[in-house]
Amino acid sequence: MAILEIKHVSKFFGGLAANSDVSFEMEQGMVMGLIGPNGAGKTTLFNCITGYYPPSKGDVVFDGRSMHGLLPDKVCKLGMVRTWQKVRPLAKMSVVDNVMVGALCRTGSLKKARDMAMEQIKVVGLGQRSGFLAGGLPIGERKKLEVARVLATQPKMLLLDEVMGGLNPAESEEIIHLILTIKNLGITQMVIEHDMKAIMRISDRIVVLNSGEKLAEGTPQEIVGNPNVVAAYLGSE
Amino acid sequence: MKRLLDPETTTGGASPAGVLIAITLLVFLFLFPRMVSDPYTLHIMILLFLSTIMGQSWNILGGYTGQYSVGHAAYFGTGAYVTMMLMQYRQVPPWYGMWAGMAVVVAVALIIGSICFRLRGPYFVLASIAVAEIIRLSAINLKEITNGAEGILITEIPPFKLGETVITDFLTKVPFYYIGLVLALLTIVITWLVQRSKLGYYFQAIREDQDAAHSLGINLTFYKNIALIISAMLTSLAGSFYAVYVGFIDPPTVLGLDISVEIVLICIIGGIGTIYGPVIGALVLVPLSEALRSNLIASAIFKTGIVSEESGIGNFLKENLAHAHTLIYGILVVVVILFMPDGVLGFFKALTAKKHKEAA
Ligand SMILES: Nc1ncnc2c1ncn2[C@@H]1O[C@H](COP(=O)(O)OP(=O)(O)OP(=O)(O)O)[C@@H](O)[C@H]1O
Ligand SMILES: [Mg+2]
Numbered sequence: 001m002a003i004l005e006i007k008h009v010s011k012f013f014g015g016l017a018a019n020s021d022v023s024f025e026m027e028q029g030m031v032m033g034l035i036g037p038n039g040a041g042k043t044t045l046f047n048c049i050t051g052y053y054p055p056s057k058g059d060v061v062f063d064g065r066s067m068h069g070l071l072p073d074k075v076c077k078l079g080m081v082r083t084w085q086k087v088r089p090l091a092k093m094s095v096v097d098n099v100m101v102g103a104l105c106r107t108g109s110l111k112k113a114r115d116m117a118m119e120q121i122k123v124v125g126l127g128q129r130s131g132f133l134a135g136g137l138p139i140g141e142r143k144k145l146e147v148a149r150v151l152a153t154q155p156k157m158l159l160l161d162e163v164m165g166g167l168n169p170a171e172s173e174e175i176i177h178l179i180l181t182i183k184n185l186g187i188t189q190m191v192i193e194h195d196m197k198a199i200m201r202i203s204d205r206i207v208v209l210n211s212g213e214k215l216a217e218g219t220p221q222e223i224v225g226n227p228n229v230v231a232a233y234l235g236s237e
Numbered sequence: 238m239k240r241l242l243d244p245e246t247t248t249g250g251a252s253p254a255g256v257l258i259a260i261t262l263l264v265f266l267f268l269f270p271r272m273v274s275d276p277y278t279l280h281i282m283i284l285l286f287l288s289t290i291m292g293q294s295w296n297i298l299g300g301y302t303g304q305y306s307v308g309h310a311a312y313f314g315t316g317a318y319v320t321m322m323l324m325q326y327r328q329v330p331p332w333y334g335m336w337a338g339m340a341v342v343v344a345v346a347l348i349i350g351s352i353c354f355r356l357r358g359p360y361f362v363l364a365s366i367a368v369a370e371i372i373r374l375s376a377i378n379l380k381e382i383t384n385g386a387e388g389i390l391i392t393e394i395p396p397f398k399l400g401e402t403v404i405t406d407f408l409t410k411v412p413f414y415y416i417g418l419v420l421a422l423l424t425i426v427i428t429w430l431v432q433r434s435k436l437g438y439y440f441q442a443i444r445e446d447q448d449a450a451h452s453l454g455i456n457l458t459f460y461k462n463i464a465l466i467i468s469a470m471l472t473s474l475a476g477s478f479y480a481v482y483v484g485f486i487d488p489p490t491v492l493g494l495d496i497s498v499e500i501v502l503i504c505i506i507g508g509i510g511t512i513y514g515p516v517i518g519a520l521v522l523v524p525l526s527e528a529l530r531s532n533l534i535a536s537a538i539f540k541t542g543i544v545s546e547e548s549g550i551g552n553f554l555k556e557n558l559a560h561a562h563t564l565i566y567g568i569l570v571v572v573v574i575l576f577m578p579d580g581v582l583g584f585f586k587a588l589t590a591k592k593h594k595e596a597a
Contacts (some may be wrong), residue, residue: 076454090445105454
């Protein structure tokens with residue numbers, strides 16, 4: 001059974017169709033790449049899936065359950081959580097406190113939450129930074145903090161919105177390893193990324209959005225060989 | 238990069254020196270009325286406690302949760318009114334009445350929350366002001382139960398008894414001193430407990446970034462309402478205490494916008510989102526407003542000889558400075574926001590941190 005089913009999702013902002021009739025499915029444990037030119041509607045799709053907006057049409061089924069009418073906090077409790085393209089650190093709280101906020105979704109005990117948080121901080125490689133204010137971290141570490149925080153909520157599925165955006169090649173490489181590590185933990189992931197080489201390496205399958213519509217879906221090999229995809233990218237850049 | 242050394246936001250234990258200072262201070266405060274019996278000094282101390290309670294209560298909603306209510310007079314005044322009405326018209330002693338006050342305030346807070354929490358940022362601020370004004374106008378117009386603009390004057394507080402022994406008959410300021418002190422400590426302890434709990438983490442997460450908090454599993458409406466209820470209940474307690482202490486309330490003195498503003502100021506001036514902030518804010522604001530009220534500032538100006546007491550300006554100052562506290566508060570806020578965005582406390586912390594750096 002698919003863990004996530006996107007069923008004919010559309011989202012309109014006034015006259016603009018940011019998503020129009022998007023459908024696809026994801027299997028448990030896979031990494032799905034979500035690509036497309038700027039403004040294609042990738043982030044909007046994340047917002048529709050995780051309860052930020054109700055889709056204008058269509059439905060999202062996660063783990064056999066319709067997400068219709070659920071707000072982000074409920075979606076998170078059910079095991080699906082997203083990171084933010086424009087990072088959102090809790091600036092005046094320390095790194096460990098940020099991650100604890102995620103862990104507290106599963107426990108009422110601060111002590112337990114702290115242990116869970118420290119574990120995830122180590123997974124993403126921020127072990128040396130746990131006592132620093134989140135607002136003062138450089139961008140590469142903020143991105144890692146985003147990932148540690150969502151991991152601490154003990155999700156079944158992660159939606160990562162451009163976690164490599166703005167990073168240097170060495171940092172991107174670390175994130176690629178991190179995504180593969182998370183995959184080995186059995187957590188399903190949907191990953192928005194502009195770096196084609198990276199997305200080819202990490203994705204089991206790829207969905208391409210263009211002007212809100214699903215343009216193509218397939219394995220990385222199928223996608224690179226798809227003339228429509230090549231045209232969409234060349235046309236837009 | 239900023240390394241976090243502030244023990245307030247981490248859950249580390251207090252230092253032994255800190256504990257010693259706190260205990261000494263507590264013993265001093267509890268013995269104070271035995272050493273000083275001057276009623277005016279006790280009055281100032283009681284006002285300090287009252288301001289601390291008010292500031293600390295607002296702190297939970299405004300400082301920790303980031304919801305800047307400028308309508309806390311609604312809770313202060315409702316607590317004051319319920320306590321006074323029960324005492325004056327139903328002969329219910331205030332130590333029972335205050336609980337009734339809190340219960341009514343919780344209901345009021347839930348209604349206000351359901352209206353205001355739909356809004357964010359400046360819209361929330363405006364809505365909180367509007368709702369408090371509605372309550373003030375209601376108190377003026379519901380003459381049958383509130384006695385309208387005339388207000389309520391206490392004729393007599395019943396003596397507080399345990400069994401047959403009279404603990405106090407409220408004839409001096411001393412019982413009020415101890416009640417104020419205990420309530421102030423209570424609000425400080427509650428804030429401390431909140432800060433060191435899941436609630437505290439969730440409140441601060443909401444303050445820092447609502448969307449991020451929401452995505453991490455925090456039910457925004459629920460936790461904002463919890464913060465509001467705690468905050469409103471403690472503010473109501475402050476209102477009950479004020480009413481019984483002063484012995485008279487009317488709509489402007491307990492439900493007016495300037496009460497709401499004063500509550501916010503105590504916090505902003507001291508430093509929001511910290512336990513010491515409201516205490517420091519009270520230590521700054523109470524003496525300042527007393528100095529203004531008793532025209533101390535005007536006479537100080539005359540003493541320096543800058544302005545002659547007999548001159549036109551002198552007369553103007555004498556007549557108006559006592560009523561200018563709102564203006565002076567406004568100036569104070571501008572100064573604090575411009576030069577001390579983290580309050581007086583944050584300002585001095587930053588200064589010492591700088592000195593440390595230069596020394597190293
Ligand atoms: N809240 C909103 N209100 C109105 N229009 C919006 C809103 N959010 C997104 N849009 C519009 O919807 C379209 C899709 O935006 P979206 O952010 O989903 O694109 P994206 O694929 O994530 O782009 P990028 O790669 O730049 O992040 C854009 O034209 C955007 O301007
Ligand atoms: Mg985007």
